[in-house]
Amino acid sequence: DAMVIQNPRYQVTQFGKPVTLSCSQTLNHNVMYWYQQKSSQAPKLLFHYYDKDFNNEADTPDNFQSRRPNTSFCFLDIRSPGLGDAAMYLCATSRDPGGADEQYFGPGTRLTVT
Amino acid sequence: GENVEQHPSTLSVQEGDSAVIKCTYSDSASNYFPWYKQELGKRPQLIIDIRSNVGEKKDQRIAVTLNKTAKHFSLHITETQPEDSAVYFCAASRGNMLTFGGGTRLMVKP
Numbered sequence: 001d002a003m004v005i006q007n008p009r010y011q012v013t014q015f016g017k018p019v020t021l022s023c024s025q026t027l028n029h030n031v032m033y034w035y036q037q038k039s040s041q042a043p044k045l046l047f048h049y050y051d052k053d054f055n056n057e058a059d060t061p062d063n064f065q066s067r068r069p070n071t072s073f074c075f076l077d078i079r080s081p082g083l084g085d086a087a088m089y090l091c092a093t094s095r096d097p098g099g100a101d102e103q104y105f106g107p108g109t110r111l112t113v114t
Numbered sequence: 115g116e117n118v119e120q121h122p123s124t125l126s127v128q129e130g131d132s133a134v135i136k137c138t139y140s141d142s143a144s145n146y147f148p149w150y151k152q153e154l155g156k157r158p159q160l161i162i163d164i165r166s167n168v169g170e171k172k173d174q175r176i177a178v179t180l181n182k183t184a185k186h187f188s189l190h191i192t193e194t195q196p197e198d199s200a201v202y203f204c205a206a207s208r209g210n211m212l213t214f215g216g217g218t219r220l221m222v223k224p
Contacts (some may be wrong), residue, residue, distance in 0.1 A: 047212055100165055102160050105158050
């Protein structure tokens with residue numbers, strides 16, 4: 001089945017230790033997104049790619065970086081995780097670069113920072 | 115940027131009753147309004163969406179209405195069932211950007 005896959009589903013890292021979360025898609029969608037969702041809050045967009053064009057949200061901390069080596073894969077790098085970065089990280093894709101199209105979410109990676 | 119407000123933050127209804135969740139948005143250029151349902155620990159799943167050229171859309175027990183002039187849209191769930199219990203998010207989109215409302219926790223009591 002075409003889908004959005006995230007690995008790992010659960011990640012534990014130490015304070016300050018770099019961590020990478022991965023997302024892959026079999027939908028062949030042009031746009032990929034990374035969201036951060038903290039408990040009882042709405043997803044918050046960190047950045048998105050339209051093909052290889054990177055778009056960073058103004059309030060996304062520099063501690064968060066992303067890579068998209070090809071259409072199928074996208075990575076979220078957290079260079080020095082703090083306790084406040086503990087959250088669910090959701091990857092999503094959409095087909096239409098002009099918007100007005102459904103975003104398909106992956107199952108998320110729950111990040112714990114110790 | 116876009117700002118989406120969602121009310122109420124919690125809603126408790128009896129099984130079989132209707133539930134209504136309301137959202138307002140600020141950017142008149144927003145043209146796509148999805149509603150997502152999120153169960154605990156799971157991904158948001160699209161349940162219904164509406165585009166700015168449509169005023170109302172219905173899918174079985176779920177309907178959404180959009181008032182572009184007033185910049186508000188609403189989700190209506192009829193004949194609620196316990197499995198409808200979840201957090202519901204509205205969102206407004208301009209281009210690729212989805213801005214979410216704060217969410218509504220719906221509890222359907224059997």
